[in-house]
Amino acid sequence: MISEAERIEALEAAQKLVDCLSEDSESARSESTRVQALQAANALTRSLERPEDGLIKFAYSPTIWMAIRTCVHMNVFNILVEKETTSAREVAEKAGADEIIIRRLLRVITSYGYAVEKGDGLYGINEWTKHMQNRLTQGMITYIFDHSMPAIAAAPEWFKENGFQNPTDPRNGPFQKAFGTNIPIFQWLALPENKERWDAANTFFEGDRGNRPSWVTWFPVQDELLSGKIDDQAPLLVDVAGGRGHDLLEFINQFPCVKGKYVLQDLQKVLDSATNLPAAVEKRAIDFFNESPVKGAKIYYMKFILHDYADPEALHILKNVISSMEKGYSYLVINDFILPDTGCPLIAAEWDLMMLTLMSAMERTESQWRSLFYAAGLSIKGLYQPPGDGQGIIVVAL
Ligand SMILES: C[S@@+](CC[C@H](N)C(=O)[O-])C[C@H]1O[C@@H](n2cnc3c(N)ncnc32)[C@H](O)[C@@H]1O
DSSP, X not given: OOOHHHHHHHHHHHHHHHHHHHOOSTGGGSHHHHHHHHHHHHHHHHHHSOHHHHHHHHHHTHHHXXXXXXXXXXXXXXHHTXXXXXXXXXXXXXXXXXXXXXXXXXXXXXXXXXXXXXXXXXXXXXXXXXHHTSHHHHHHHHHHHHHHHHHHHHHHHHHHHTTTOOOOBTTBSHHHHHHTOOSOHHHHHTSGGGHHHHHHHHHHHHHTTTTSOOHHHHSOHHHHXXXXXXXXXXXXXXXXXXXXXXXXXXXXHHOTTOOOEEEEEEOHHHHHTOOOOOTTEEEEEOOTTSOOSOOSOSEEEEESSGGGSOHHHHHHHHHHHHTTOXXXXXXXXXXXXXXXXXXXXXXXXXXXXXXXXXXXXXXXXXXXXXHHHHHHTOEEEEEEOOSSSSOEEEEEEO
């Protein structure tokens, strides 16, 4: 039975969804509309779901995540995409697994819509299945499941032991409690015995914006950053801790006519695994807790770096970037979430807690960004929110 109140709430949410999608125009097909429509669809689901059932579904949802992680371990998604229809027995043989396990895991996966059930023990694929066999997706699944699940499970106890304080020490947080260490996560991942974990982490970083649009597609790069004089002897863009160079590549592909020198900075170990870069990109190993060797670039770009640290470490990193910047010429471009004070999109709020559990760090609101840059002696030229619910851009100068 649906009560009158539930019926009205559901109809209102459905109307919002229809309003979002009914106009056939470019703006109706935009990223912002997609995100609004998704929010309306979620509200519609919530209005029809009873709290008791919704909570049970939510409490049991880690089983879906476990099934996905195990299927990645067994290569199940790669096996499924080989053919239109695959039997549980074939999957079991190719995966070296027990057929009953394949059936039980795929029961959850198909009922969630990540593959298609075509009969008793017969499976087909859809767009989700294809996505699951992508190398970057599998890096994300492996890295996030293996590290965040233990850290999230340890978090309530960590809070209790630490007086329910906000973790800010990269050596002491839920991650350290879960893994029995006092080493910050990046240093821990870089230990020789964690080679596979480190590789999964870097593969995850290559694709960790999901499908949200890259800053180079929505931010007015030419007008805001490249309209003044450009010193062609100095680097145009330095990607500070840019991983394997994926963001640099996006920039170069978006602006093929912009000539300039590009520098990819990261730990030597990460640069060694960045093997597909064009000749215009120079690799320079750094430790961003020490002074940066590349001076006077037009743009220093940092994505997903400051959100990895609480303010003391973030200020330390900023000081080193500042010492490379030329007053009146260089810009620092931060590509991170800018959380609203109210009505935060769920993905950004979740990302914040991911930073909390893994890194004792945080996503920041506009006022938190402002006070961080003020403390670093930097002035904000502009804060820009992306279409949809992705990461914003903050342009700062000396
Ligand atoms: C969250 S990832 C972000 C990577 C890239 N900017 C992106 O958005 O995909 C953090 C990066 O910081 C690098 N990193 C961690 N500690 C570092 C250090 N002390 N010096 C330089 N880079 C470091 C990691 O290797 C990793 O590439």
